[in-house]
Amino acid sequence: MRLALEDVRGGYGRVAVLKGVSFTLDAGEVLALLGRNGAGKTTTLKAIMRLLPVRSGRIALDGTDLADRAPHSIAALGIAYVPQGRRLFPYLSVEENLRMGLLAGRSNVRVLEAVYALFPALRERLRQRAGTLSGGEQQMVAMGRALAASPRVLLLDEPFEGLQPSLVEGILRAIARLRQSGVAVVLVEQRVDLALRVADRVVFLQNGLTACETLPAALEQDPEPLYRYVGVRR
Numbered sequence: 001m002r003l004a005l006e007d008v009r010g011g012y013g014r015v016a017v018l019k020g021v022s023f024t025l026d027a028g029e030v031l032a033l034l035g036r037n038g039a040g041k042t043t044t045l046k047a048i049m050r051l052l053p054v055r056s057g058r059i060a061l062d063g064t065d066l067a068d069r070a071p072h073s074i075a076a077l078g079i080a081y082v083p084q085g086r087r088l089f090p091y092l093s094v095e096e097n098l099r100m101g102l103l104a105g106r107s108n109v110r111v112l113e114a115v116y117a118l119f120p121a122l123r124e125r126l127r128q129r130a131g132t133l134s135g136g137e138q139q140m141v142a143m144g145r146a147l148a149a150s151p152r153v154l155l156l157d158e159p160f161e162g163l164q165p166s167l168v169e170g171i172l173r174a175i176a177r178l179r180q181s182g183v184a185v186v187l188v189e190q191r192v193d194l195a196l197r198v199a200d201r202v203v204f205l206q207n208g209l210t211a212c213e214t215l216p217a218a219l220e221q222d223p224e225p226l227y228r229y230v231g232v233r234r
């Protein structure tokens with residue numbers, strides 16, 4: 001499995017947002033996609049899901065150009081997206097939300113057992129309306145719904161946003177276990193320290209461009225790119 005973005009450009013209407021985004025992602029890898037507010041991280045994930053017109057460049061999964069696919073078929077190819085802010089169906093139960101994920105993919109109801117194994121807290125809340133869950137529980141349902149489609153690639157937009165430490169640890173563990181099972185993850189995150197704990201590689205976006213690609217260990221040695229591209233000092 002390989003997801004490849006090659007010099008992807010696109011935007012909203014006539015406004016160019018992505019001006020040259022390139023990276024690759026292989027099975028079992030976690031790629032942290034980092035950058036300042038407005039750098040184009042969310043827009044990059046939308047481009048992969050074909051929720052944004054790509055003006056030039058190429059996004060391919062195993063050599064298949066996603067531009068040749070209808071937007072609704074991207075999930076069926078094995079790419080799942082957990083948007084920033086979770087976007088659950090608030091009036092549906094936890095279980096109903098998870099079952100929505102089954103519709104997108106190639107899996108059957110048995111995969112929900114794997115989701116409950118990853119997030120045991122959900123099993124006690126299957127009948128609860130999703131809108132009444134805590135933020136951390138909602139994040140688990142959002143990830144569980146994406147995983148119900150048995151994706152090969154999981155796109156996570158700020159999964160740690162607003163979560164208390166114990167829930168953060170749960171999500172980190174889940175990402176590590178997904179990696180072990182061969183799922184590839186693109187992790188967009190403002191909380192750089194958390195992203196670096198689980199990332200295998202790091203790509204910095206700046207103003208819609210891939211500005212730098214590096215490894216977490218290299219950033220330990222020399223954190224300068226973190227300051228330059230995200231504005232944090234470690």
Ligand SMILES: Nc1ncnc2c1ncn2[C@@H]1O[C@H](COP(=O)(O)OP(=O)(O)OP(=O)(O)O)[C@@H](O)[C@H]1O
Nearest residue numbers: 012015017035036037038039040041042043044190
């Ligand atoms: N629907 C839209 N129409 C026009 N411009 C948009 C739209 N959505 C996003 N943009 C612009 O595209 C740029 C990149 O936005 P994007 O959401 O990808 O940034 P981001 O890196 O995810 O930032 P953040 O860290 O704040 O989430 C921003 O300048 C934003 O204002």
Ligand SMILES: [Mg+2]
Nearest residue numbers: 041042043084
């Ligand atoms: Mg964003």
